[in-house]
Amino acid sequence: xxxxxxxxxxxxxxxxxxxxxxxxxxxxxxxxxxxxxxxxxxxxxxxxxxxxxxxxxxxxxxxxxxxxxxxxxxxxxxxxxxxxxxxxxxxxxxxxxxxxxxxxxxxxxxxxxxxxxxxxxxxxxxxxxxxxxxxxxxxxxxxxxxxxxxxxxxxxxxxxxxxxxxxxxxxxxxxxxxxxxxxxxxxxxxxxxxxxxxxxxxxxxxxxxxxxxxxxxxxxxxxxxxxxxxxxxxxxxxxxxxxxxxxxxxxxxxxxxxxxxxxxxxxxxxxxxxxxxxxxxxxxxxxxxxxxxxxxxxxxxxxxxxxxxxxxxxxxxxxxxxxxxxxxxxxxxxxxxxxxxxxxxxxxxxxxxxxxxxxxxxxxxxxxxxxxxxxxxxxxxxxxxxx
Amino acid sequence: xxxxxxxxxxxxxxxxxxxxxxxxxxxxxxxxxxxxxxxxxxxxxxxxxxxxxxxxxxxxxxxxxxxxxxxxxxxxxxxxxxxxxxxxxxxxxxxxxxxxxxxxxxxxxxxxxxxxxxxxxxxxxx
Numbered sequence: 001x002x003x004x005x006x007x008x009x010x011x012x013x014x015x016x017x018x019x020x021x022x023x024x025x026x027x028x029x030x031x032x033x034x035x036x037x038x039x040x041x042x043x044x045x046x047x048x049x050x051x052x053x054x055x056x057x058x059x060x061x062x063x064x065x066x067x068x069x070x071x072x073x074x075x076x077x078x079x080x081x082x083x084x085x086x087x088x089x090x091x092x093x094x095x096x097x098x099x100x101x102x103x104x105x106x107x108x109x110x111x112x113x114x115x116x117x118x119x120x121x122x123x124x125x126x127x128x129x130x131x132x133x134x135x136x137x138x139x140x141x142x143x144x145x146x147x148x149x150x151x152x153x154x155x156x157x158x159x160x161x162x163x164x165x166x167x168x169x170x171x172x173x174x175x176x177x178x179x180x181x182x183x184x185x186x187x188x189x190x191x192x193x194x195x196x197x198x199x200x201x202x203x204x205x206x207x208x209x210x211x212x213x214x215x216x217x218x219x220x221x222x223x224x225x226x227x228x229x230x231x232x233x234x235x236x237x238x239x240x241x242x243x244x245x246x247x248x249x250x251x252x253x254x255x256x257x258x259x260x261x262x263x264x265x266x267x268x269x270x271x272x273x274x275x276x277x278x279x280x281x282x283x284x285x286x287x288x289x290x291x292x293x294x295x296x297x298x299x300x301x302x303x304x305x306x307x308x309x310x311x312x313x314x315x316x317x318x319x320x321x322x323x324x325x326x327x328x329x330x331x332x333x334x335x336x337x338x339x340x341x342x343x344x345x346x347x348x349x350x351x352x353x354x355x356x357x358x359x360x361x362x363x364x365x366x367x368x369x370x371x372x373x374x375x376x377x378x379x380x381x382x383x384x385x386x387x
Numbered sequence: 388x389x390x391x392x393x394x395x396x397x398x399x400x401x402x403x404x405x406x407x408x409x410x411x412x413x414x415x416x417x418x419x420x421x422x423x424x425x426x427x428x429x430x431x432x433x434x435x436x437x438x439x440x441x442x443x444x445x446x447x448x449x450x451x452x453x454x455x456x457x458x459x460x461x462x463x464x465x466x467x468x469x470x471x472x473x474x475x476x477x478x479x480x481x482x483x484x485x486x487x488x489x490x491x492x493x494x495x496x497x498x499x500x501x502x503x504x505x506x507x508x509x510x511x512x513x
Binding site for chain 2: 060061064065067068069071072118119120121122123124125126127128135138139142143146147149150151160161162163168188189190191192194195198201202205206208209212213216217219220223224225287292293296297298301359360363364367368371372375378379382383385386
């Protein structure tokens with residue numbers, strides 16, 4: 001009988017991997033099932049309203065508010081999960097254990113405890129700060145992140161506002177968050193904040209352009225800006241002699257798909273100011289960058305916005321390149337979440353793999369490398385589509 | 388041809404509700420934190436943080452002019468990407484003429500980029 005003999009640490013690692021997987025699955029089942037049954041629940045509710053002659057004009061705002069609540073719940077839970085996950089992943093990549101005590105099982109309640117702690121922390125507004133800019137900045141940074149989720153398709157029928165210009169809307173709104181970061185940097189009255197805010201702004205706007213241009217090949221092939229139709233195009237398989245070889249995802253399009261995916265992924269990481277592109281909050285030179293002077297709930301809103309953008313970028317990558325919710329057997333929302341969290345894992349992995357870029361190299365990388373290549377990619381796609 | 392179908396406006400209404408809800412959520416959480424948080428009147432707390440030592444000079448230090456140059460470049464290229472988007476959506480119906488038009492457009496953009504490059508506007512240090 002050949003069975004692997006596992007030692008203690010291997011057993012532990014296997015258990016932890018299993019734990020992470022089951023925790024993720026549990027959270028997604030809870031949220032996805034509520035969302036997927038939303039239309040049924042809604043149909044029951046509206047027929048009930050018709051029977052009891054409640055005006056339907058009241059129901060539409062109610063439906064909108066329920067959708068908002070589901071999404072804000074999803075953002076909070078997924079951010080809490082991602083923070084814990086990031087701590088666990090970084091710990092294991094460094095041969096540590098990470099949070100182990102809070103909540104009993106592998107410190108699963110650590111982020112919840114942190115959130116309560118942040119709620120109770122005192123609020124400091126520096127004497128030199130511009131108080132109202134300082135107060136408003138976290139709101140300005142967070143609200144666009146939440147707005148973007150309105151147009152993100154979480155699977156078949158799981159989209160709040162299926163805009164005809166979905167992808168353009170998400171790019172435009174997510175660009176607004178830079179304003180919050182600049183406000184935080186300017187309003188704090190701190191040298192580190194000011195420099196961090198400006199660096200973050202310069203970096204975000206520079207990486208915005210290759211990010212927006214890298215999507216153009218997909219738009220040329222699909223002929224639509226609607227995210228649901230972009231996701232729907234990618235169902236099915238490419239076949240060689242009748243045998244399905246690869247799913248019809250854009251990442252598998254020869255040459256064009258891979259270049260676009262790489263540019264989009266790199267600039268997404270840079271957009272969210274994460275390592276290796278985190279010079280905006282480089283601890284060793286700028287303390288914490290634009291949120292140096294923030295504490296308590298205001299700080300946690302910057303944190304929430306950052307992680308919300310991490311998931312948003314992963315979700316967009318899934319919809320644009322990895323076929324959205326297409327997949328066998330499992331319902332579409334679970335495929336979407338699986339693929340998105342796989343991309344989130346890439347984000348976490350990058351953090352412990354690449355060293356931080358210097359500011360001049362960072363800027364040269366986007367303007368002299370990513371931007372020309374995204375132009376070339378558009379031309380290649382145009383050329384391929386002609387024939 | 389002007390379409391009389393305005394049902395798409397419902398989606399924008401939805402986004403308006405999202406905006407209100409997001410603002411409400413953020414301000415309510417901050418209000419909750421205001422109710423619950425501890426308070427401390429230590430005179431040292433509102434001083435500017437500079438790694439523990441006394442802050443030196445004004446906080447509004449002189450900034451590198453590069454930030455403005457990159458912001459300007461961003462505005463130029465971002466407007467041009469806006470022109471590329473409708474072209475990309477209509478590409479399949481434009482055919483070969485559309486392709487060459489875009490080649491010319493991108494070539495002009497590229498010349499602009501090379502100009503900025505040659506003028507060392509893309510260089511962080513002189």
